[in-house]
Structures are given as C-alpha cells and as structure tokens.
Amino acid sequence: MQLTDTKYIQNRIPNELKAVIIKALDFYPDLAEVEIEFRLSENIRKSVMQAQPKFNTMFGSRKKRTYLIKISSFFSLKGKVTPIHLLPEDVLIGWIGHELGHIMDYLNRGNWSMILFGIGYMTSKSFIISAERVADTHAVNHGLGDYILATKDFILHQAGMSERYIQKINKLYLPPEEIMLMMENKSVKD
Template structure:
C-alpha cells in the first residue's frame, strides 16, 4: 500500500497509519504529517494543527509520535508496540483531527487555551476524540489500546491514572459501540420497511 500524496508517514508505522486512516475517508484530502519526536511531554502522541495553515481554507496537521514508548525502567521503540494498539492510538489522534476540522479559527483558539489551562477541558477533548474514533468504526482498536495502557505492568501508575481520569474507560467505549450498533440496526430496519 502506498502512502497518499498529502500524508507524510514514517515507513516503520506506515501499515498502522494507513489502517487507521482507512476509517476516516473524510480526511483523505487533509494534509497530515506523522512525525517522530524524541520526547513529547506527558504524552505518547499528540495531534496539532500546523499554525501556518490555521487561517487558510485547508488546514494541515502534525501528529507527533514519541519515538520511544517509555516504561518505568526502560523504553521500547514505538513501532514495536502491537499493530492493533498502534491503530487504536493513531485512530484516537485522528479523532482529534476530525474535531479540529469542525472548528473555526476562534474555536481552535478557544480549544488551545482550554487545553492548556483546564483539566476538565482536556477530559472533554479526549473523550470527544475517542467518540469520533468509535463512531468511525475503531471501537475494538480503542478498547485494546485502553486495556494495553491500563494493564501494562511496566507503565507508571501516574500515567495509568491520567489515562483513567481523562479518557473514556473501556466500558464507556463498549457502551458507545453498543449504542452505535443499535442505532445502525434501527436505521437498517426503517430502511427495510420502506
């Protein structure tokens, strides 16, 4: 599979990125660069708009990815994380991009300020990204990613606590999946009756 022309994807995670992108056809034309970073403060990945594109008609985004997955006593290259976990993580970040795409410049400025200064705002933003991912069919990947983080023996309790506090729980995600499936089933029944 060849990377789309408007995406920059490191070769070692190309399959995972392309799989996650396949769930977001509306991002096909969106410029997204997946960039390895040595260190991202308190995060493994983060989606950010490119400042120079904020005022144009088409925004571009960076998804920054920590080159190393830091454990309590060691670190492993991020591309050695299981494929489904990476797809879920990237799918979550693409959920942020979807959220950003639906905001105007003022909305993005409010988002940035809220994210910098309000834990409650961060929680809301992270849950919105998870919801976008679930609604795009990535529910099972997101659940696997949450379980991987929350049950990983070598991750710090501080990081696990942050994830549990700010993000949807695996149970919350499964409930979203159930609701989505029920809505799809009801829509199909209505369509069949017509």
C-alpha cells in the same frame, strides 16, 4: 473498507509506521483529502502522541489547514525503552485512530475556535476530558472501538505504567466500559 496508500500521497508518513497509519486512516474516509504529517519525535511533553493543526496554516481557510500528529519515537514498556513501532499493531492503530479523532474535531472548528481550544486544553482539566471524549467518540463512530479498547487495555494493564500515570489516564480518558457502551449503541443504530 480498504483504501490504498496512494490515497494518502499528500501525507508524510514515517516508513516504520506506514502500515498501521494507513490502516487507521482507512477508517476515516473524510480525511482522505486532508494533509496530515505524521512525525516521529524524540521529545513530546507528557504524551505519547499529539494531534494539532500546523501553526502556519491556522489563519487561512479552514479547508486549507494542515495537521501534524507527533508520535514519540520510543515508549517505556515495563521500564524498558522500546521503539514505538514495536508495540502491538492493534494498540498503535487505536492510538493513531484516537489522534485522527482529534483531527475530525478540528475540521469543524474555525480559527478562533481553534485558538480557544488550545487555551482550554492548556488551562482546564475539564476541557481536556471533554476533548478526549470527543476524540474517542469519533474513533468509535468510525469503527475503531475494538482498537481503542486494545489501546486502553495495553496502557492500563500491560505497559507497566506507574500508578500515577494510570490514575491520570483514568481521570482524563473514557473508561473501557463507556467505550463498550458506545460500541453497543452504535451497533444498535447501524
């Protein structure tokens, strides 16, 4: 499926990441009319990327809600600070695809559900695990399984992350084996 970048004219996309963001968006035709701002940020707390609804659109119609994906401008790769856009393309597509999976989840939530989601995400580790599972499931179901695996492999084995960070990732996110099983099950259904 190849959509053109004019399809996403309503979205604000940083030039450095335009190609990978459009490739990731192409897997989500349901998001073609959804307004999403992709913003490079110097300071994202404990994260490389975050997807959230824009606060000023939270209390209106769900159909008019807009979203923000914050992307850290830099990544610590084997102890060296690297501009995020220099990471491998498949890794970035997987990472962005995962964040778009969160937005797919948000589309189905009313305002109170979104508020409860935010509280749950800030206060409950089991809620975080569930939310990350949903985002990965959306990504795999939209055909991004290989990209999600590339991202997980990069984080767990190539990026030179601390053992503490790797343990956190292993606790909160689906393991590669479960992603592969989801991909197998999806291919059997297709």
